[in-house]
Amino acid sequence: GESVGLHLPTLSVQEGDNSIINCAYSNSASDYFIWYKQESGKGPQFIIDIRSNMDKRQGQRVTVLLNKTVKHLSLQIAATQPGDSAVYFCAENIKTSYDKVIFGPGTSLSVIP
Amino acid sequence: GAVVSQHPSRVICKSGTSVKIECRSLDFQATTMFWYRQFPKQSLMLMATSNEGSKATYEQGVEKDKFLINHASLTLSTLTVTSAHPEDSSFYICSARDHRADTIYFGEGSWLTVV
Numbered sequence: 001g002e003s004v005g006l007h008l009p010t011l012s013v014q015e016g017d018n019s020i021i022n023c024a025y026s027n028s029a030s031d032y033f034i035w036y037k038q039e040s041g042k043g044p045q046f047i048i049d050i051r052s053n054m055d056k057r058q059g060q061r062v063t064v065l066l067n068k069t070v071k072h073l074s075l076q077i078a079a080t081q082p083g084d085s086a087v088y089f090c091a092e093n094i095k096t097s098y099d100k101v102i103f104g105p106g107t108s109l110s111v112i113p
Numbered sequence: 114g115a116v117v118s119q120h121p122s123r124v125i126c127k128s129g130t131s132v133k134i135e136c137r138s139l140d141f142q143a144t145t146m147f148w149y150r151q152f153p154k155q156s157l158m159l160m161a162t163s164n165e166g167s168k169a170t171y172e173q174g175v176e177k178d179k180f181l182i183n184h185a186s187l188t189l190s191t192l193t194v195t196s197a198h199p200e201d202s203s204f205y206i207c208s209a210r211d212h213r214a215d216t217i218y219f220g221e222g223s224w225l226t227v228v
Contacts, residue, residue, distance in 0.1 A: 008154050034217070043119075043206050043221040044157070089156060098170060101147060101208070101217060103157040 008087065010108040019077040023090030023104045026071065032093035034101070035064060035075045037086045044089060047075070077109075085111045116140060117209050119220035126227055131195045134223045136207030142187035143209035148180075151204040151222075163190040197227040 013019045025033070031052045036044035050057045050064045050073075057064050063076040073090050090104040118137045126132045136146055144165045149157040161171040161182050169182035181193040190209075194201050206222040 008156075036219075041204075041222075041224075043219045045219075046216075098162060098164070099145070099210075100159060100162050100170075102159055103149075106156045 008106050008108050010110065012110045012112055013080045014112050015082060016079055019075075019080045019084070019109060021075045021077075021088050021090075021107045021109065023073040023075075023107075024071060025073060025090070025092045025104065027092060027094045027102075028071070029095050030092035031095055033064070033066060033073050034091045034093070035062075035073075036089045036091060036103075037084075038089060038106075039086045047088075080109075080111050082111045082113055085109055116211075117207065117218045117220040119205075119207055119223050121223060122221060123224045124226070126197055126225070128198055128227055129196055131193055132197055132225060133191050133193045134205055134207075134225070136190045136192070136209065136220055138188045138209040138211070138218070141209075141211040141213065143190075144187060144212060145210040146184060146190040147208045147210075147217075148182060148190070148192050149206045149208070151206060157206060160192075194225065197225070199227045201225065202227045 034049040035047040037047050038044045048059045048062050048064050050066050055066050061078045065074045087106045087108050089106045091101050093101050116139050120135045146163040148160045150160050151157045159172050160175045161169045163169045163182045163184040165184045171177045184190040204222050208217050208219045210217050
C-alpha cells in the first residue's frame with residue numbers, strides 16, 4: 001500500500017499558544033489537500049481543505065497554507081486548547097487515471113494545560 | 114451525524130476464517146470508496162479504491178485475493194479479509210467520495226483482531 005512515511009512526529013504546545021503542523025507532499029499531480037484530526041480509536045475527522053489554485057484558506061481557529069513550489073502544506077491552530085490534542089494528518093488527492101487520497105505520516109499534538 | 118457508517122466497529126475472528134467489513138454511505142451516493150489500514154501509531158495506508166460496478170484498484174503490495182472488495186451498489190462497499198492471520202489484525206477505515214459535494218467522508222473504522 002501507499003503511505004508517506006511510517007513514523008509519527010510529536011509536537012507539544014502550551015495551552016493558548018498557536019500550533020503549526022507541517023507536511024511535505026511528493027506528487028505534483030495533487031490538486032486537493034485536506035487536513036484531518038484523529039483521536040484515539042476513531043476515524044479521521046475533517047478539519048479544513050484547500051485546492052491547488054489557492055495558497056491560503058482560513059477556518060475557525062485554523063488556517064491552512066499551501067506552497068506548491070516546495071510542495072509544503074501547513075496547518076496553523078490558533079489559541080490551542082486541550083481538546084486539540086490528537087494526531088493530525090495531511091492528505092493529498094492525487095489525480096492519475098483515477099483519484100486517490102494518500103495520507104501523510106501524521107503529527108501527534110499534545111497540549112500542555 | 115455520521116454520513117459514512119462502518120460495521121462492525123469491532124470484530125474478533127479465528128485464524129483461517131474470513132471476516133467481512135461493510136462501509137455504507139448514508140445520505141449520498143458514492144461511486145468511489147476507499148479502504149485504508151492503520152497500525153498503531155502509524156498513518157493510514159491506502160489499500161484499494163473501490164469503484165461501483167467495477168473491479169477495485171489495489172495499491173502496490175496489497176494482495177487482492179486476500180482483501181476482497183465488492184462495491185455492488187452506490188451506497189455499499191465491503192472488504193472481506195480472507196483466511197485471516199494474526200498479522201491482519203489492524204484498524205480498517207473506509208471513506209466515500211460524495212461527488213456532488215466534492216467531499217470525502219470517513220467512517221469510524223473497524224478494529225479487527227485475529228486470534
